[in-house]
Amino acid sequence: MVVPVLSVAGLKTSFRNRGQWTSVVHGIDFTVGKRETVALVGESGSGKSVTAMSVMQLLDPKLTRIEGSIRLEGEELLGLTDQRMNAVRGKRIGMIFQEPMTSLNPVMPIGEQIAEAILAHKAISHAEARAEAIRQLDRVRIPDAAARYAEHAHQFSGGMRQRVMIAMALACGPKLLIADEPTTALDVTIQAQIIELIKSLQDEEDMSVLFITHDMGVVAEIADRTVVMRHGRLVEEGATVEIFAHPRQPYTKALLSAVPKLGSMAGEPRPRRFAIADPETGVLGEPAASLDTVDHEGPPVLEVNNLVTRFAIKSGLLGRVKGRVHAVENVSLSLKRGETLSIVGESGCGKSTTGLSILQLISPLSGSVRLDGEEVTGLSEEAMRARRKRMQMIFQDPFASLNPRMTVGAAIAEPMLLHAMARPAEVPDRVAALLERVGLSPAMANRYPHQLSGGQRQRICIARALAVEPSVIVADESVSALDVSIKAQVVNLLLELQESLRLSYLFISHDMAVVERVSHRVAVMYLGEIVEIGSRADIFSNPQHPYTRKLLAAVPVADPAQRNRRRAVGNEDVRSPVRPADYVPPPREYRQVSSGHLVMA
Incomplete structure (x- = not known):
């Protein structure tokens, strides 16, 4: 046996x-x-x-x-x-943990940490352990391993830190x-x-x-x-x-029904909700037919032209600028009422900074942001606060964006009271109605964030964003941290709210399968620039830019028949957006592939 x-x-x-x-x-x-x-x-x-x-x-x-x-x-x-x-x-037995930054010692060189693991199990000299640690770093495809031996965890990207964890786990040849x-x-x-x-x-x-x-x-x-x-x-x-x-089993059916499958939206004219199976019975739900929510004839609700956001890097006693992070570089986009425009790309490409710059939560260096035809860049903080009720944001981590000392009812009520959207006596009923709208019980108003699940907390953040009746919502990685079935439920909620309230979404994500599900149009960002923009069908069925193709090729395919495929996904990290202080970006030109489909030449 x-x-x-x-x-x-x-x-x-x-x-x-x-x-x-x-x-x-x-x-x-x-x-x-x-x-x-x-x-x-x-x-x-x-x-x-x-x-x-x-x-x-x-x-x-x-x-x-x-x-x-x-x-x-x-x-x-x-x-x-x-x-x-x-x-x-x-x-x-070797083990790789989810968050390498909390598993690695921040004050010890990463090479020394691998060598330490080797010395714990092998009777060899420190020089031999160092050589073996470098060999392990080479095996996990870390470029210039010998030079990076003495670097610390904070000097590595998330992907490279995970490679270090793999090198450490495999250093002694576990079974x-x-x-x-x-x-x-x-x-x-x-x-x-x-x-x-x-x-x-x-x-x-x-x-x-x-x-x-x-x-x-x-x-x-x-x-x-x-x-x-x-x-x-x-x-x-x-x-x-x-x-x-x-x-x-019903639960397995429910898990699989909630998996977004790349390519499943081919031929669909508009976003479509998930048909999620009941985890107790396995019976597949029937989503309502998707409505055309976009006001095709009306003016854009949001217009962004030539937006530039950079961060100075200073050094020395006098704070001399030695370089700049070109986070957002000459970004232009527009958003119709009832439309979802998704911004996709890897971490560090400028997606979130674009959203924060549009909301003026970060001050852009230059460019124009018009909301319902009104210019909002350069407004005073007080004037911008009044405009911001028409533009709200849902953040990636709902726990971090909710006050842990405030009940969720108070968190939802706060923006209504701040913007005088309701009298104090009306607030409890308005909060109860918002909780019901996002699929929660009004009784949850008395709970605190730590008493709720991740999916429930994200629904609270959606209710809080809706409290001031905005026309535009910036959803910044709003479903990325959620379990697959909760993610599907929140996506369905966002689409239902869009249909009932004619909301416009700027949906920021790196999850291409979810983006395909929710989007009318898609903009692909790389190093602070939009390299391709077009309808969902254009981007997913006819990608033109090499980076767009790379993103699509990397999406896991929920089909075990393709399990043994090897993908040419490369080994490189995202390039740094840091540039010298005197760097002037070259002028960019876009080639029109078809109506509304532009790609950087």
């Missing part, structure tokens, strides 16, 4: 809170075979990461109780002493790699690079992988088998091809 690399049987994990034991993982069983990739999937709170931490025994033993069996190549891990378990971690949401926080192109890297290293090392994620597109790309978890229980397990083709 072939012994699995990892065998988990009857795993129960409980946490102690105020003297009481609360079970969070309820007796799950699964195995990971030799050279096999098993995806452990489910939404936040399903117990995926707790399962991984239980396998690694990284949970506080004073507050945690782990029962059942965890076998690594037939050896029982539960009950091992700390010393023996330390010999297992790193050498026989099993546990990857806990290693691509969730990354741009689509960097995510594709990390997936390709793990695939290639797995082939080289004959390694098994336990890949933890809530992204079903990534699951289809990388997993041989899939284990679905919900509320700490195993819901369904099987070959990934079978799970995607013939899901048996």
Whole structure:
């Protein structure tokens, strides 16, 4: 009989809170075979990461109780002493965490951190460990590894930091790699690079992988088998091809129905809501037919011309300008009433800065922003505050944008009172109506942000933005951090609100599959400039700029039949927008491909 690399049987994990034991993982069983990739999937709170931490025994033993069996190549891990378990971690099991910046030591060179892991398990000299650390950095495709050995974590991009974590995890040649949401926080192109890297290293090392994620597109790309978890229980397990083709359980059907699939909007004239399956019954909902919300004949509600935003980089005692970040460079766009224009690109391309500059939350260097025909650049802070009620913003992290000491009802009421949109006596009814409009109970008005889930907090932020009856909403990565099913629900809510209120959205995102679902038009940004703009059909079916093609090629395809494909996604990071102080951008010309479809020449 072939012994699995990892065998988990009857795993129960409980946490102690105020003297009481609360079970969070309820007796799950699964195995990971030799050279096999098993995806452990489910939404936040399903117990995926707790399962991984239980396998690694990284949970506080004073507050945690782990029962059942965890076998690594037939050896029982539960009950091992700390010393023996330390010999297992790193050498026989490697682990990559979701957020590398919190996993890396900020004051220690990254090369030294990898060398430290090697020295912990191998009886070699420091010079040999240094040479091996550089070799590992080379293997994970970090350019000029020897020179970057002495650099610190803050000097690396998010994607390069994740590569460092992979190098550290694989430094001692483990038989099993546990990857806990290693691509969730990354741009689509960097995510594709990390997936390709793990695939290639797995082939080289004959390694098994336990890949933890809530992204079903990534699951289809990388997993041989899939284990679905919900509320700490195993819901369904099987070959990934079978799970995607013939899901048996309602919850699995609900997860798959919420996955945005690139290309699914081909031939659709306008945005379309998701048809989400009920997680209890598996019955697929029927979304209402999409309406044409765009006022094609009327003037633009928002016009942006030649917008430029730069940030000075100063040095020395006198604060001399030594360079500038060219965050937004000569950006022009317009937005009709009832239209969604999406701005897409990788982190650092200037998407969010464009949105903040349009709202005058960051002062642009030059350019024009007209709202309903009125120029808003250069207005005083007081005058701009009055105009801003017609332009609202939904931020990526709802928890950070809500006051933790204020009830959600007070947070929604605050802009109404600030702009005198309602008398104090009317506010409770208005708040209740807004909560119902975004699909929440009016009773939630008395709760605080920490008492709500991520999806509920994002709905609160949407309700707060609607409180002042805006005509334009800038949605800055407003669904990027949400689980797949919650993401689909929030997208459906935004589209329903657009139809009922004729809202215009500037939708900022790096998720191309979601952008295809919600957009009328799309603008692609790279290094602060729009390199291509056109209708959704133009951008997705006839991309002209190499960068647009690269973004589309990097999107995970939710089809396990294409799991073994290798994509030419490159190895480079996004180039820096920092320029010398005297840098003058070259004049740009655009070529018209078709009506409304422009590409930088």
